[in-house]
Amino acid sequence: MARIKERLGKDGKPNYTAEIRLKGFKPKAKTFKRLTDAKKWIQDKESDMRNGRDFNTSEAKKHTVAEVIDRYLADVAPNKFKPNELRIRGPILEWWKTEIGYLRLSDLSITDFVTCRDKLVNHGGNKGRPLAAATVKRHFVAIGHVLKICHLEWRWMAKNPLKDGIIEMPELPRGIVRFLDDGELSRLTTACKESPNPLLYPAFVLAISTGMRQSETMNLYWREPETTPTETAWGVVNLAESCIILHATKNGERRRVPLANQALAELNKLAKVRRLDTQLVFPSPTHPHKPIELKKAWTNALKTAEVNNFRWHDLRHCTASYLAMGGASLVEIAAVLGHKTLDMVKRYSHLSDGHIANVVERMNAKIFGGA
Known part of the structure; x- marks a missing residue:
């Protein structure tokens, strides 16, 4: 809201005080000798305030x-x-x-x-x-x-x-896609299953089956905790609906993760023998209210399986790669992994070339008939 007050000065001539009151801004006022100047000031100042150009130069x-x-x-x-x-x-x-x-x-x-x-x-x-x-x-x-x-x-x-x-940043390297071939997958699955650590195999199966990040996997709860966790990523298992609800993720949005086949079976097994002194799905044996540390067990499994140059995070690449090779679209892969845009999943597009070729072939057959 803006208004102009007219007052007579000591010289008997009118002065015009322009006042502006906008929600979210401090009131502003300025006095002019000409009415046209007061009107122009209001117009310019309101425009600056509404468009984020008004600021106090003295503060800078x-x-x-x-x-x-x-x-x-x-x-x-x-x-x-x-x-x-x-x-x-x-x-x-x-x-x-x-x-x-x-x-x-x-x-x-x-x-x-x-x-x-x-x-x-x-x-x-x-x-x-x-x-x-x-x-x-x-x-x-x-x-x-x-x-x-x-x-x-x-x-x-x-x-x-x-x-x-406005400032040009150094070019980011192309993302590396490292996924397990059939032999590596078979050997690593066996090594995890035979690990002395009983939680390694179910965590491995869950990670590769869902594409969840390590922090999301390790900070899963059987039910809503009484106080909100401080972890950057955490979620709750819902066996009744065969899913996981991730309440906090890297991109800040909730995500529903479907559970199927082996992943669902492993969580059902864990639910039957889970500890009663913690709600964590993968608790530490010595500090039950903290997630277990699987680094040593994981490293030993990789060594036993003779799988080199492979990180836990690469299990997420495996999920995306297998989805692409199975014919999933980039949009579907992004939905599974929890990416807001397609930029992060374009690295898997070449793996679906065979599926794309089949789609093109079917389209041509429908239009022109079989050869």
Whole structure:
């Protein structure tokens, strides 16, 4: 809402005070000698306020990048991110404080960020080693969110200098697709089944059958815990409906994971012999309220099966690869893995070439008839 008040000055001539009151903004007022100037000011100022261009220039001159980061870490980050993400972002933002913390917001320029990017690429971050492209990008994601809050919520900056990806990032390497061939799958399945650790085999079956991330698999509960877990990913098993409901995932959305065949059978077996002092599906034998650590058992199984260059996370690649080779579309693979976009699953597209060829062949046969 805006209005103009007319008052007579000491010289007997009228003055015009323009006032603006918009929800979410502090009231603004300015006095003019001409009515047309007052109307134009209201028009321009309201446009700036509605489109995010209105800010206090004195704030940009008053605050340094270090002060902004400190406020962000104290007031924003704890409410925005889980503990694991905070442990990652904290050191990254401390690195930014070391590099450009002394600069005032009004003095920030693209050149400062280009210099920092080149330093990360060539000399590295806190450990002094050149960083991978993905890590460099993570540094800019972290500081970019700080500047976004500073611009849009605190109104300390006219604009976010990192908005719209104006700085070119180093090219990310193509994702590696490592999945088990038939022989490796058979040997590793046997090795996990014969492992002295009784939880390795059901965890292995569940991971490769559903495509769930390791954190999602390890932080499964038999029923809703009384207090919300602090883990970045956790879910609940629903045997009655043959599914798992992941309440917290990497992309922040809930996901329903169907259970079938061996995975469902293994969870039913575990349910019959599960511990009563914890709700975790895969609890630690010594600390039942924490997930079990399978690293040693997993490493031994890989060695026994003679499977090299393979990580637990690659079980997720196995799921996607087998789905692709079975004729699943990229959209379906993305739904199973819990990806919001198709970019992450395009790496599996070549594995479905045979299925695509059959689709094209059937389409041509329908249109033109058999040869």
